[in-house]
Amino acid sequence: MIEYSYTARNPKTGSSVKSIIQAQNQHDAYKAIKDQGLIPIDLKVSGSGGLSFLDGITKRISGKDKVLFSRQLSTLINAGLPIIQSLSSVANQTKNKNLKVIIGQVITDVEGGSSFSKALSNYPKVFSPIYLNLVAAGETSGTIDKALERLANQQEKDAEIVSKVRGALIYPAIVLLVMIAVVGFMLIEVLPQVKILYDGLPGTSLPFLTRALLLISSLTIKYWWVVLLTLAILIFLLTRLIRTVGGKRFIDGIKISTPPLKNLMMKLYMARFSRMASTLIESGVPLIQVLEITAKSVNNVLIEESINKAIEKVKGGKSLGTSLKGDPHFLELVPNMLSIGEESGSIEQMMSKTADYYEKEVDTEIKNVSTIIEPVMMVILGVVALIIVAAILLPIYGLAGNSNFTGN
Numbered sequence: 001m002i003e004y005s006y007t008a009r010n011p012k013t014g015s016s017v018k019s020i021i022q023a024q025n026q027h028d029a030y031k032a033i034k035d036q037g038l039i040p041i042d043l044k045v046s047g048s049g050g051l052s053f054l055d056g057i058t059k060r061i062s063g064k065d066k067v068l069f070s071r072q073l074s075t076l077i078n079a080g081l082p083i084i085q086s087l088s089s090v091a092n093q094t095k096n097k098n099l100k101v102i103i104g105q106v107i108t109d110v111e112g113g114s115s116f117s118k119a120l121s122n123y124p125k126v127f128s129p130i131y132l133n134l135v136a137a138g139e140t141s142g143t144i145d146k147a148l149e150r151l152a153n154q155q156e157k158d159a160e161i162v163s164k165v166r167g168a169l170i171y172p173a174i175v176l177l178v179m180i181a182v183v184g185f186m187l188i189e190v191l192p193q194v195k196i197l198y199d200g201l202p203g204t205s206l207p208f209l210t211r212a213l214l215l216i217s218s219l220t221i222k223y224w225w226v227v228l229l230t231l232a233i234l235i236f237l238l239t240r241l242i243r244t245v246g247g248k249r250f251i252d253g254i255k256i257s258t259p260p261l262k263n264l265m266m267k268l269y270m271a272r273f274s275r276m277a278s279t280l281i282e283s284g285v286p287l288i289q290v291l292e293i294t295a296k297s298v299n300n301v302l303i304e305e306s307i308n309k310a311i312e313k314v315k316g317g318k319s320l321g322t323s324l325k326g327d328p329h330f331l332e333l334v335p336n337m338l339s340i341g342e343e344s345g346s347i348e349q350m351m352s353k354t355a356d357y358y359e360k361e362v363d364t365e366i367k368n369v370s371t372i373i374e375p376v377m378m379v380i381l382g383v384v385a386l387i388i389v390a391a392i393l394l395p396i397y398g399l400a401g402n403s404n405f406t407g408n
Contacts, residue, residue, distance in 0.1 A: 004020065004021050004022070004029045005018070005019075005020050006018070006019060006020070006021060006029070006033055006040060006042060007040075007042040008033055008036075008038035008039055008040050009038065009039045010037070010038055010039075011037070011038075011039055012037070017038055021033060030129075030292070030296070031292075042245075061096060061098055061099050061102075061126055062096075063155060063159045064159070065094070065096045065099050066099075066126070066127075066131075066155060067152050067155045067156055067159070068094070069090060069094065069099065069103075070148045070149070070151045070152040070155065071148075071149070071152040072089075072090045072093060073086055073087065073090050073148050074145045074146075074148035074149040074152065075145075076089055076090065077144060077145040077148070078145040078149075083110060083116055083144075084107060084110060084111060087103055087106060087107050087110070088107060090103060091103040091104060091107070099126075102123055102126060105119075105122070106119040106120060106122075109122070115136075115139060116135060116139060116144070117132055117135040117136040117139055120132055120135060128297060129293045129296060129297065130151075130154075130276055130279070130280060130293050130294075130297055131151055133280065133283075133285050133289065133293055134147045134148075134150060134151050134279065134280065134283050134285070135147055135148070135151075137280075137283040137284045137285050138283065140284070141283075141284055146283075147283055150279050150282065150283060151279070153279075154275055154276065154279045157275055157355075157359065158272060158275065161268060161271060161272070161359060161362055164362065164363065164366050165264065165268060165362070165366065167366075168264075168366045168369055168370050168373075171370065171373070171374060171377070172373050172374075172377050175377040175378070175381060176377070178381070179380070179381050179384055182381075182384070182385065182388075183384060183388070186388045187213070187216060187217045187220050187221075188217070188220065188221060190388075190392070191213055191214055191217040191391075191392075192217060192218075192221065194210075194214070194391075194392055194395075195214050195217070195218075198395055206395050207391075207394045207395060209387070209390060209391045209394065210391045210392070210394060210395055212391075213387075213388065213391045214391075245301075248301050249301045249302065252300045252301045252302050252303075253302060255300065256269070256300065256302065256303075256329065260368065260369050260372045260373070261369065263365050263368075264362065264365040264366065264368075264369050265300075266331055267331070267358045267361045267362050267365055268358075268362050269298055269299075269300055269303055270330070270331050270333075270334055270354070270358045271355050271358035271359045271361075271362055272297070272298055272299075273294055273298050273303070273307075273334070274334065274337075274351045274352070274354040274355035274358060275351075275352075275355035275359075276290075276293070276294045276297055276298075277290055277291075277294055277348075277351045278348045278349075278351035278352040278354075278355055280293060280294070281347055281348040281351065282348040282352075287314065287320065288311060288314065288315065291307055291310065291311045291314070291320075292311065294307060295307035295308055295311070300329075302329050303329045303330070305329075306324070306327045306328075306329040306330060309323075309327075310323035310324050310327070319338075319339065319342050320335075320338050320342065320347075321335045321336070321337075321338035321339030321340075321341075321342055322335070322339065323335075324338065325339075331358075333354060333357070333358075334354060337350045337351065337353065337354045338350065338351070
């Protein structure tokens with residue numbers, strides 16, 4: 001049993017509850033909390049848990065390592081090797097020392113009589129609920145090799161999409177850094193020289209823009225440590241804020257409501273939901289359990305709430321397509337395809353086609369976002385440069401005007 005610390009909300013009183021619960025895995029802990037009539041908000045392995053000493057190394061296991069682990073293990077099991085021998089072979093081949101340690105412990109647990117899925121559940125930070133449920137379903141049906149192959153495919157597709165989205169944001173990030181560097185250089189190196197030049201000209205009245213930038217430059221140079229400390233405090237507070245329920249809700253809301261990211265992020269979430277649902281249903285996981293897993297795995301609080309509402313409607317006898325229809329956090333194609341799948345008895349195929357469609361749409365949206373962001377960032381960079389240049393040149397034109405006026 002693993003000890004979890006959790007934060008939950010009591011829907012009757014609206015109060016927050018913090019406590020500890022013991023369960024075989026993260027999914028069981030989540031279910032046990034809900035059985036108490038609470039709404040889970042945060043769930044993690046307790047610092048006093050028996051396996052918490054592995055928390056540090058689990059953070060250093062990449063998605064690529066997990067895909068390789070699943071793919072190799074699937075191939076070996078499909079070839080007829082026993083699970084212990086297959087795990088030993090994968091452990092010998094993996095280059096990630098941290099993953100090798102975990103595989104060794106899993107081998108020990110399986111040799112001690114534990115099921116493979118139960119042994120994996122001791123490492124919730126490495127193996128997600130969707131991973132554990134697919135492995136458990138594969139064990140039950142005797143198709144664990146196929147379950148692992150589906151996992152590898154699903155992880156690869158998800159990683160590919162996320163990589164493309166991050167790649168699209170690299171250019172704006174670089175432009176932003178260049179902008180900050182240029183502004184910093186002008187404030188620290190150039191503007192002080194301008195100040196020395198105009199200080200030697202008595203009776204000169206500097207424009208407001210120049211005086212404002214000179215004041216900022218002077219304060220930045222004199223109180224640089226205050227600037228750095230303020231930035232550090234702001235970054236710290238921001239990172240703390242986005243980890244809170246309200247902060248995460250705010251950020252997730254921005255992702256799906258702010259152009260030009262709105263279309264990209266919505267299609268990304270629809271692709272992720274459809275792909276995970278298709279994979280889980282195809283593996284024989286019950287629909288309610290599929291929805292509970294995808295709700296936590298989509299990684300957006302607002303969409304998670306919509307799925308949880310749909311769960312209650314499905315429990316009440318409604319179809320999933322009908323339950324999601326009209327929901328503002330789901331694109332119309334998803335409930336429509338779900339309804340077709342439910343009527344034809346091929347819901348996993350419909351979800352797979354939906355995932356394929358939205359994955360292609362994500363590629364298109366990435367190109368659209370890049371096309372919009374690049375000129376916008378260049379315009380912003382140009383405006384910032386223009387302001388700084390104007391602050392330097394305006395006094396010169398003012399002096400030239402005064403000289404002409406005096407000469408006349």
